[in-house]
Ligand code: HEC
């Protein structure tokens with residue numbers, strides 16, 4: 151068998167060009183198989199190796215194959231012989247006996263061609279599959295995608311493939327994505343991409359196709375208790391508690407409605423925003439039971455911009471959950487979270503104050519960030535509290551490591567990503583998030599605004615209090631916030647009871 155192969159190879163290589171073609175194809179094939187085996191067996195996981203293996207070797211393989219017929223044509227032209235004569239010259243007699251189609255050599259060529267086609271089709275499907283892997287998307291263009299890769303790995307979607315949210319289904323979407331990918335390679339090569347990558351992402355797959363595959367709107371989400379601890383900047387880093395019960399449930403028509411009311415089957419909300427940025431709303435339309443739309447207009451913007459109709463958008467999951475996967479933290483919240491988990495030791499006096507001072511500045515690059523964060527924290531204690539510095543040396547050191555990792559997750563100097571480069575829409579800070587629409591400037595024809603009462607979206611059991619359930623505790627009638635205390639307590643209990651009723655129904 152092997153001998154036959156060698157004599158075939160020798161026969162095919164009519165001249166130097168042909169020989170080069172054969173050597174190229176064979177060695178590309180063998181190298182590909184070896185590399186692929188090491189990848190499949192997990193010896194190599196580097197995305198670049200995969201990239202080379204799926205781009206370079208198949209390309210060499212095909213180039214080699216193409217060189218063989220070219221070599222034959224060249225030879226024919228040089229010698230003036232016919233294909234048949236050449237075949238007889240190159241191969242043994244018993245190979246070329248009979249008519250061409252009936253000859254052994256024809257069968258051999260047919261088998262090799264079949265193997266090549268099979269190999270190439272398996273290869274291209276493996277290649278598409280490989281390029282769909284988050285590991286490829288996240289690491290092939292390392293510096294550019296690093297922020298998304300890092301935040302993705304820390305998210306609840308770390309097991310969901312990038313393409314599940316970013317590439318649609320069907321051939322159209324695939325071609326689109328590959329064209330887009332080609333553009334990305336070009337812009338990467340010539341440094342044409344923007345830093346940071348701009349949002350919103352307009353080519354995202356429609357949320358109804360993606361998110362709803364795993365989270366469907368009718369699924370009962372009920373209420374969700376959210377406990378937030380804020381530590382103060384005093385010597386004890388004193389904890390302050392905020393506890394909300396988020397009313398996520400879709401709710402029922404005509405009864406009380408919850409946060410996911412926006413995405414219930416029978417509802418539709420559309421809006422137009424300044425420059426289609428989804429930040430400042432010009433108007434918001436809500437579908438009414440009779441199918442007509444009721445419009446709320448932003449009194450601050452509408453007179454100038456109401457004519458901007460073309461770019462209206464139907465609200466979906468991503469209008470609120472724009473940071474469902476690439477979750478960036480705010481500096482104070484990142485610290486609160488690490489202290490709460492015990493990663494930063496609150497027994498070190500003024501630790502939150504020292505930590506915030508260290509991570510707030512934007513340093514030039516990752517290496518100097520690591521160094522200066524360490525210098526800042528050590529410097530702070532050496533200067534102000536040398537006693538503590540000696541006594542809590544180990545705790546201070548482990549805090550520094552935690553701060554460096556917070557920084558590495560959230561700040562990406564190369565891509566110009568700083569604190570708050572990508573704001574999330576899920577809550578409300580200032581006029582952002584829910585308050586883009588839920589604010590007194592958004593009014594309908596009767597002058598009614600989209601509601602924004604504090605207990606509409608969440609019951610409040612504590613708000614910067616000393617205990618996590620401050621408002622559920624008994625209160626003295628003489629206390630100055632007696633009324634608000636009683637109100638929040640009743641509201642919390644009533645709405646919890648109602649949610650429980652709904653669940654049991
Ligand atoms: C669960 C869905 C989901 C998954 C999985 C996902 N993304 Fe995203 N991605 C989003 C959403 C939503 C946005 C933000 C859209 C917006 O703000 O308009 C986004 C935005 C981005 C952006 C724009 C910059 C930014 O941070 O907003 C890039 C680049 C990106 N994703 C790359 C990736 C890569 C690479 C992976 C895999 C490692 C991935 N995504 C996985 C949903 C997802």
Ligand code: HEC
Nearest residue numbers: 306307310314315357360361362363364365467468471474
């Ligand atoms: C392939 C399945 C899948 C897809 C697609 C998907 N998710 Fe998820 N999602 C999950 C899983 C799994 C979790 C984690 C559940 C857990 O930790 O209990 C999750 C968690 C979440 C959470 C809760 C996070 C938390 O704080 O607990 C939100 C919000 C969310 N997803 C929104 C989205 C949005 C928005 C999209 C579309 C852009 C999306 N998901 C697409 C599977 C998916």
Ligand code: HEC
Nearest residue numbers: 357361362365367371374396398409412413466467470576
């Ligand atoms: C109007 C804003 C808004 C829209 C639109 C929206 N959500 Fe949510 N969603 C929220 C809020 C607010 C929460 C609670 C926040 C939290 O848990 O941190 C939430 C919570 C969730 C959770 C976590 C539930 C739990 O029990 O922890 C999932 C999953 C989720 N949403 C998925 C979706 C999907 C899928 C869509 C689109 C079909 C969607 N959301 C549309 C605002 C929205």
Ligand code: HEC
Nearest residue numbers: 407408409411421434436470576583584586587600606607
């Ligand atoms: C694009 C605009 C828009 C955004 C953004 C938005 N909402 Fe709404 N929301 C509306 C409109 C419009 C209504 C219905 C007002 C009406 O009754 O006509 C509504 C209704 C609601 C309701 C039901 C109120 C009721 O009357 O029972 C809740 C709860 C709610 N939103 C919570 C949220 C939360 C939480 C967020 C942020 C995570 C949010 N919304 C973001 C436009 C928006």
Ligand code: HEC
Nearest residue numbers: 376378392576577578584588601602603604606607608613
């Ligand atoms: C349109 C719905 C809505 C309204 C109205 C609303 N909130 Fe919120 N609020 C939210 C959502 C959603 C979150 C975010 C929960 C999360 O982070 O998952 C939030 C978060 C908060 C937080 C916690 C912030 C943090 O530290 O993370 C506080 C405190 C708060 N709200 C107070 C208020 C007060 C006070 C009012 C009245 C002025 C109010 N909210 C009105 C929806 C609303």
